[in-house]
Amino acid sequence: xxxxxxxxxxxxxxxxxxxxxxxxxxxxxxxxxxxxxxxxxxxxxxxxxxxxxxxxxxxxxxxxxxxxxxxxxxxxxxxxxxxxxxxxxxxxxxxxxxxxxxxxxxxxxxxxxxxxxxxxxxxxxxxxxxxxxxxxxxxxxxxxxxxxxxxxxxxxxxxxxxxxxxxxxxxxxxxxxxxxxxxxxxxxxxxxxxxxxxxxxxxxxxxxxxxxxxxxxxxxxxxxxxxxxxxxxxxxxxxxxxxxxxxxxxxxxxxxxxxxx
Amino acid sequence: xxxxxxxxxxxxxxxxxxxxxxxxxxxxxxxxxxxxxxxxxxxxxxxxxxxxxxxxxxxxxxxxxxxxxxxxxxxxxxxxxxxxxxxxxxxxxxxxxxxxxxxxxxxxxxxxxxxxxxxxxxxxxxxxxxxxxxxxxxxxxxxxxxxxxxxxxxxxxxxxxxxxxxxxxxxxxxxxxxxxxxxxxxxxxxxxxxxxxxxxxxxxxxxxxxxxxxxxxxxxxxxxxxxxxxxxxxxxxxxxxxxxxxxxxxx
Numbered sequence: 001x002x003x004x005x006x007x008x009x010x011x012x013x014x015x016x017x018x019x020x021x022x023x024x025x026x027x028x029x030x031x032x033x034x035x036x037x038x039x040x041x042x043x044x045x046x047x048x049x050x051x052x053x054x055x056x057x058x059x060x061x062x063x064x065x066x067x068x069x070x071x072x073x074x075x076x077x078x079x080x081x082x083x084x085x086x087x088x089x090x091x092x093x094x095x096x097x098x099x100x101x102x103x104x105x106x107x108x109x110x111x112x113x114x115x116x117x118x119x120x121x122x123x124x125x126x127x128x129x130x131x132x133x134x135x136x137x138x139x140x141x142x143x144x145x146x147x148x149x150x151x152x153x154x155x156x157x158x159x160x161x162x163x164x165x166x167x168x169x170x171x172x173x174x175x176x177x178x179x180x181x182x183x184x185x186x187x188x189x190x191x192x193x194x195x196x197x198x199x200x201x202x203x204x205x206x207x208x209x210x211x212x213x214x215x216x217x218x219x220x221x222x223x224x225x226x227x228x229x230x231x232x233x234x235x236x237x238x239x240x241x242x243x244x245x246x247x248x249x250x251x252x253x254x255x256x257x258x259x260x261x
Numbered sequence: 262x263x264x265x266x267x268x269x270x271x272x273x274x275x276x277x278x279x280x281x282x283x284x285x286x287x288x289x290x291x292x293x294x295x296x297x298x299x300x301x302x303x304x305x306x307x308x309x310x311x312x313x314x315x316x317x318x319x320x321x322x323x324x325x326x327x328x329x330x331x332x333x334x335x336x337x338x339x340x341x342x343x344x345x346x347x348x349x350x351x352x353x354x355x356x357x358x359x360x361x362x363x364x365x366x367x368x369x370x371x372x373x374x375x376x377x378x379x380x381x382x383x384x385x386x387x388x389x390x391x392x393x394x395x396x397x398x399x400x401x402x403x404x405x406x407x408x409x410x411x412x413x414x415x416x417x418x419x420x421x422x423x424x425x426x427x428x429x430x431x432x433x434x435x436x437x438x439x440x441x442x443x444x445x446x447x448x449x450x451x452x453x454x455x456x457x458x459x460x461x462x463x464x465x466x467x468x469x470x471x472x473x474x475x476x477x478x479x480x481x482x483x484x485x486x487x488x489x490x491x492x493x494x495x496x497x498x499x500x501x502x503x504x505x506x507x508x509x510x511x512x
Binding site: 068092 | 407414430
């Protein structure tokens with residue numbers, strides 16, 4: 001079990017830093033630049049949302065941060081250590097099918113906990129079952145759960161290994177709009193109790209304004225950072241307050257969408 | 262009046278048997294014995310203790326050939342499916358071997374292993390090996406990336422990764438392939454026993470014909486082969502129903 005390194009950040013006070021990050025894919029002899037010159041500093045415990053036009057490279061950025069692909073240029077560091085591969089200290093949560101269908105709810109949450117002594121493992125599983133409100137479903141298989149429950153399960157499995165950073169790739173993108181709203185408040189509640197650093201990719205403007213401390217707007221391909229917007233509204237956020245609407249409009253403008261349809 | 266669902270196939274078979282018996286009686290000395298004669302033949306085999314002995318002999322060979330093929334072809338197929346380069350190197354060979362009927366190996370089996378159990382076990386092994394190999398390879402290819410990435414994310418050792426991600430992820434597809442292949446082995450054993458041994462259900466059929474044209478025993482043998490094939494299939498299907506194996510169907 002890696003120790004919880006929250007607070008042990010040396011010097012600069014940043015949890016996760018991307019410096020001049022660039023990713024170029026080679027496909028059929030063509031070189032396609034996905035990311036270019038991404039520099040971003042994320043504080044410990046900060047909630048960052050990444051938005052941008054679809055296909056711009058949001059997921060690529062998340063994969064580079066998670067160590068699932070190595071950047072062509074630049075680097076990602078977490079607590080000053082360069083990210084070189086996938087690691088349990090930073091867990092990626094996927095949009096769909098991220099939980100293991102052959103394991104029960106308990107089995108999924110305990111997936112990363114096999115080195116723990118049995119009693120501690122069970123205690124940790126029980127804690128996270130409760131945190132994501134899946135009591136009564138401990139022995140259920142993912143096929144018996146709704147889409148929202150599956151995503152909560154995936155978040156619980158990620159949190160159970162005590163990661164420094166949680167990377168979420170459009171985690172609510174496949175859910176219906178009502179479930180999505182519920183899941184947002186659930187995630188906020190979990191974030192407020194567990195206080196992890198979160199990088200959350202979304203294509204939903206409202207989602208970004210409701211959740212984030214800061215919203216990173218990416219340009220279309222190759223993605224560069226176009227704007228970083230600080231959402232200076234305390235939680236719980238009133239979604240028809242003037243400031244909320246102002247920030248939402250600003251974000252829509254940044255993405256290049258009209259205010260009227 | 263509506264019949265219970267389970268009764269319908271039984272009733273249908275009874276009607277067919279009756280029609281069969283009737284047809285045989287209307288044309289005595291026809292080409293095939295009737296069901297009553299076949300049942301009598303089966304009873305005769307039972308009384309001589311031959312039926313059980315032959316069934317056990319056939320199942321014994323199938324079990325060995327099939328299990329040997331499973332423990333060699335499945336790990337090899339999983340490894341080749343994982344390391345694409347290995348697959349590319351191996352693929353032409355398996356594509357050449359695959360279309361060769363297991364029966365074409367009979368002369369070579371006899372040359373290598375003589376007449377006996379080993380020959381037929383070898384033939385079943387050859388007949389099962391390539392289907393299982395291809396199933397295992399394609400099962401690896403079909404694992405959704407998201408499971409592999411999620412598995413890698415939790416920092417498992419290679420052996421833990423195989424045991425806790427790779428193996429459960431391929432299991433549903435593997436079980437379907439194993440069920441189909443077991444069906445193939447059952448086909449092969451009968452053919453192998455017609456030539457390479459002197460016991461088993463395949464031998465029973467050839468022997469019954471050679472020793473005085475006992476077609477009632479021939480058909481009895483065929484019926485037993487069919488019923489056991491069905492039971493093998495049912496057993497494999499029930500394995501597929503195990504909850505942690507059947508996830509693919511519900512996902």
